[in-house]
Amino acid sequence: MGQKMLMKGNEAIAEAAIQAGCRFFFGYPITPQNQIPEYMSKRLPKIEGGCFLQAESEVAAINMVYGAAGAGARVMTSSSSPGISLKQEGISYIVGAELPCVIVNMVRGGPGLGSIQPAQSDYYQSTRGGGHGDYRMLVLAPSSVQEAVELTQEAFDLADKYRNPVLIMGDGLIGQMMEPVEMPEHKDRTDLPPKTWAATGWKPGCGRDRAVINSLYIDPSVLEKHVNHLYEKYAVMEQTECRWQEEMTEDADYVIVAYGTTARIARSAMRKLRAEGIKTGLIRPITLWPFPAAPIAKAAEHAKAFLTVEMSMGQMVDDVKLAVDGKKPVHFFGRTGGIVPTVREIITQVENLAKEGK
């Protein structure tokens, strides 16, 4: 670990990516993530083999990512909600071609151009695929700048391990806020499979087959087999990559489920509720997909009720309900359009549940 620095989330993510070996960045400006391309534009050209390119559009940027990933490079793009929508076609192609890359979405209010303030209303898009076709992506949701750094570094390893894009889902607050950061020294993982599939130039007698980067499978039976293969990978991810943080759930009557920015606000609310004598706990999903259903199902055995808090009209709450499986009531509180819920609002929600004995 290096020295503690005060860094903006966006800049910290960009530096973490470089530390993790990212040498290619393609993007297009949009608030509130502009410090990522800005930082990359300063740093990457000074690094050997580094390439920063501001593309003519988000669609171009994601297809440049497709190309660099196909050549085996560690590559990243970043954007915010409307820009991520534009990238969906390319993301689907990248998944179909089984290529690793890291995508950052600093979510802003929607739909449409919406607002530039923090939101979590891209949960469905992030966790259910987003583009066309049967697929999933690992979705990592940091709730502090330090965690954003650690998850970014790991995202590159996970992308390589599974040959699948990894999405980092933050919001305007995670991107714009400054917090103390210690940049961990990145160690190359030795257990990652060699990129024998990369299209790096084939010559007769070079000792391997041609590397074909493709997502087109005209024969349905071949495509079905290919998609089944993707889902075998997703099954492994579900078994091994699920992450969450639990606080004070053991004896909790009320369990708040929240991620990212909302989770830190919920944590403050939980502390104050505990001080009032209302036994409250918190489950914070770190991976939004795969979703940590197990700890929620376990808490459902003793908790009276759940409260899901999101900066949306209620998207993750569906996954919480699936995990609870009807055993206990699952309530929802959300603010949307770029409004961040306050500690007071969350406290009031739980107090009301306790009062009504729900």
Next chain:
Amino acid sequence: MEAQFLIAGFGGQGVLLIGQLLAKAAMHEGMNVSWMPSYGPEMRGGEANCAVVISDEPIGSPLVTEIPIAVIMNKPSMIKFTPAMEKGGIMLYNSSLIDITPDRDDITAIPVDCNGIAEELGNARTANMVMLGAILKKTGVVTIDSAMEALKATFGPKKEHLLPINRQAMEKGAAAVE
């Protein structure tokens, strides 16, 4: 211990820097800190503000919605943030540029002649450091030495010659609210 600040003014007055120095100094003193700027399609010279939270516990929301300590550098910011003040809160305001007082009798308003004191020192651009000195005196959240360390790191070697006048500005600001 938790201290929450809302620091507001217009772009160019150094309000974001006041916040960053508070956060950096507190970080070096071993506290948890967060600094959150307003961001958006602001015009040059338009409004700027940031929220700073300093705590010995992990920080929840980095936003400050019920303001315990407001630092107000211009008149539009006073009008905008007075209603958001917590009851019993403290508002330090730049009386050089603000010819009104906050319209609340349940908060403590402390005038600081930031620009006047800075001009007396011969460097009008240190008005924000005068205010920082006043904040440190009134809240005791970090020491002037820590704030100076943070400023030194921010300035880098190129602006090191400006450190003494900035220290003077902080000390004058502190003296002004004694």
